Amino acid sequence: MTTRLLVDTDAIAANTRLFAILAPGDLMAVVKAQGYGAGAELVARTALGAGASRLGVTSITEALALRLAGLEAPILSWLNPVDADFEAALDHDIDLAVPGVAHLDAICRAARRHRLVARVHLQIDCGLAREGCPAELWPQLLAVSAAAAVRGEIEVVGIMGHLSSADDPADPANRRERTRFAHALRLARAAGLFVPLRHLAATSAALTQPGARHSLCRVGAGLVGIDPTGTHRLRGALTLEAQIVDVRAIAAGTPVGYGHGWLAPRSTRLALVAAGYADGVPRTLATDAEVLVTGTRRRIVGRVSMDQFVVDLDGAPAAPGEYVTVFGPGDRGEPTVADWARWCGTIPNEIVTGVGPRVERVPVAASTAVAAAR
Numbered sequence: 001m002t003t004r005l006l007v008d009t010d011a012i013a014a015n016t017r018l019f020a021i022l023a024p025g026d027l028m029a030v031v032k033a034q035g036y037g038a039g040a041e042l043v044a045r046t047a048l049g050a051g052a053s054r055l056g057v058t059s060i061t062e063a064l065a066l067r068l069a070g071l072e073a074p075i076l077s078w079l080n081p082v083d084a085d086f087e088a089a090l091d092h093d094i095d096l097a098v099p100g101v102a103h104l105d106a107i108c109r110a111a112r113r114h115r116l117v118a119r120v121h122l123q124i125d126c127g128l129a130r131e132g133c134p135a136e137l138w139p140q141l142l143a144v145s146a147a148a149a150v151r152g153e154i155e156v157v158g159i160m161g162h163l164s165s166a167d168d169p170a171d172p173a174n175r176r177e178r179t180r181f182a183h184a185l186r187l188a189r190a191a192g193l194f195v196p197l198r199h200l201a202a203t204s205a206a207l208t209q210p211g212a213r214h215s216l217c218r219v220g221a222g223l224v225g226i227d228p229t230g231t232h233r234l235r236g237a238l239t240l241e242a243q244i245v246d247v248r249a250i251a252a253g254t255p256v257g258y259g260h261g262w263l264a265p266r267s268t269r270l271a272l273v274a275a276g277y278a279d280g281v282p283r284t285l286a287t288d289a290e291v292l293v294t295g296t297r298r299r300i301v302g303r304v305s306m307d308q309f310v311v312d313l314d315g316a317p318a319a320p321g322e323y324v325t326v327f328g329p330g331d332r333g334e335p336t337v338a339d340w341a342r343w344c345g346t347i348p349n350e351i352v353t354g355v356g357p358r359v360e361r362v363p364v365a366a367s368t369a370v371a372a373a374r
């Protein structure tokens, strides 16, 4: 019995090639959160083989796991507490984002202790009020960084920002935040820092805002086929399949599941499927959520449990042992990740990163992806 996530590496490679064409400079494959659920190492290797030149993750822990897996490409880690293991990061050649002077000091201490030069990317907050240095502290961060560079403790190789509203290219915040980033770059040059890697765009801006692409784009969601802007035809790379454990006939009026969340309006057959919210099938579903059962869409009825859910077969043929498709690229009529996001009131990113750790990740090339899903 396996619930499995088929990862179409041909689709990831095709999506990567598109972004490599759009990005005038480097392309960083963002593989945080287990590569958007698909497996960090698998997405990293596939993207590096298709035009990405760098990898990006949030934590040092994620970065070290990639190094341990044997990946030698440059890796940037951009979200760490000030007491993170910067020494391990330096020992393993990990680039570090610097959101402020406290982080810079900690990184400089680690560099002195290990007699290494830390490669850093200064991080400016362009308008999210989240990670990154607030604009009013930027000149100070530049001055302290320039001094540390002169001492030979760091090399400032990058300046990075992040957009608040890129999913909607028409939002005026985009222009405002691009301008703030450009201003931060000018201040850096004025402080004597000439940095090769200037990066602002993630998936959405890489697709729709040429003025945000600068010398590097950081792309995560797009690699697995998610286009938050709805403007491009990326290839969905992920197919979640789960097995039917049992099929039973029930009479009209039979209540189904915890709290009797559904009453059968007619006699029907039910399929019990071995995947639940621990596997990434959200419990917060709308009532019209469906899966593909032997080629037709069938509704999920009753509450999704931790390990299982129930489908109203409503006349569809199905036998124990068969796989149902929870989501996929949509080519065979199966629901997509975007459908699931809509049913759950969220975005596709949350659906794919919610696929649980006990789900087996199975790499497949496109041709075999279709065959395996049948």
Ligand SMILES: *Cc1c(COP(=O)(O)O)cnc(C)c1O
Pocket (backbone or CB within 6 Å): 030, 032, 078, 162, 201, 202, 203, 204, 218, 219, 220, 221, 222
């Ligand atoms: C997650 C993340 C990205 C990648 O975003 P996508 O929209 O998935 O491409 C880029 N930059 C930062 C700072 C991030 O946190």
